[in-house]
Amino acid sequence: MTEQAAATGATRILYIDDDVALSHLVRKHLQRRGYEVYCATDGLSGLTRMREGDIDAVALDHFLGGEIGLDILRCIVEEASHLPVIYVTGSSDTGVAVAALKMGADDYVIKNASADYIDLLAAALEQGLDRARYRRETAEAQEAIRRERDRAELLLAEVNHRVANSLGLVAALVRMQASVTKDKAAVDALQETQVRINAIGSVHRRLYTGMHVGQVDFYDYLSSLLGELENSMHDERRPHRVKLTAPSLSLPTDKVITIGLIISELVTNSFKYAFDDGQRGEIRVLVEQHAGDRIGVTVEDDGRGFERSEPIKGTGLGTKIMTAMASSLSSEIVYDSARGIGARATIEFSIT
DSSP states (O other): OOHHHHHHTOOEEEEEOSOHHHHHHHHHHHHHTTOEEEEESSHHHHHHHHHTSOOOEEEEESEETTEEHHHHHHHHHHHSTTOOEEEEEOOOOHHHHHHHHHHTOSEEEEOOSSTHHHHHHHHHHHHHHHHHHHHHHHHHHHHHHHHHHHHHHHHHHHHHHHHHHHHHHHHHHHHHHHHTOOOHHHHHHHHHHHHHHHHHHHHHHHHHHOSSTTEEEHHHHHHHHHHHHHHHHOSSSOOOEEEEEOOOOEEEHHHHHHHHHHHHHHHHHIIIIISOTTOOOEEEEEEEEOSTTEEEEEEEEOSOOOOTTSOOOTTSHHHHHHHHHHHHTTOOOEEEEOTTSOEEEEEEEEOO
16 A cells, blocks of 8 residues: 555555556546556556555456456456456447456446546446445454354353253252152152253253254254153163154254153153053154144053043142143143053144
């Protein structure tokens, strides 16, 4: 940058034209408008000056002696991203202007001997500079948004990591309490509480390790959740296995927590009540995508089944939790069961 340009903060224009007299006239008039103008009479000297830096816009003539401006334009747009270029042509063939615009020129001006030419060139340069400024500001704003988004995602991941760790600690404390409790009803209640805590904590672990904020891979989540359930409840009295059949899909976090709690309660009930002690059984969890944005979830077993008129086993808290969770999904759990043919519970809900 020249000392004058540095002092005035003038916009620097590179004018590439082999017409020396016209270049002198253009420089004179543009300098009156406050521009700092550099002239080049051929493509090589123009590109050399551009590569020195500090150029804000280029005006490029179509005919440069033995050269064609389109060849120079290609080099400019490849080397100087978003540098505004006004293509100058004396040709009446609009195909030249169209080719220049397709190649990356911001605008074009038809060169002639009238005084209007320089006014049109100045107006085109100003518009090109405005567009370049807009592109630059947009890019800067997008970069700022990206940085803030990355920062927010990092903070959110850290929050989910801490929440998952805290819930894991709470679940461990509940498990320890159950191990030193003598009352069987209290032990069962503590174990059920641990299962519910793990169901929520597993979601936060997925949010911590996942790539999408607010979304959880439902299959991955259920695989982990059901694996933990089976490991915690599988013993000599209940040697049951859990089988999952589900497509790969992402669901919003709140939906996953809600349906995860319902599935945990249903699978836990099958483990505890569906089979006789020591009888090996299979518990199946089936997830299906229905028409539109509907998801269907079924939990079934081949155990003894039950009659709806039978008294609720346990404290009944699990049933209340499932009813409340289903209501929050604007749905309800439908049971299909009869004595001796197993039990099936189905719920359908919307992803949105």
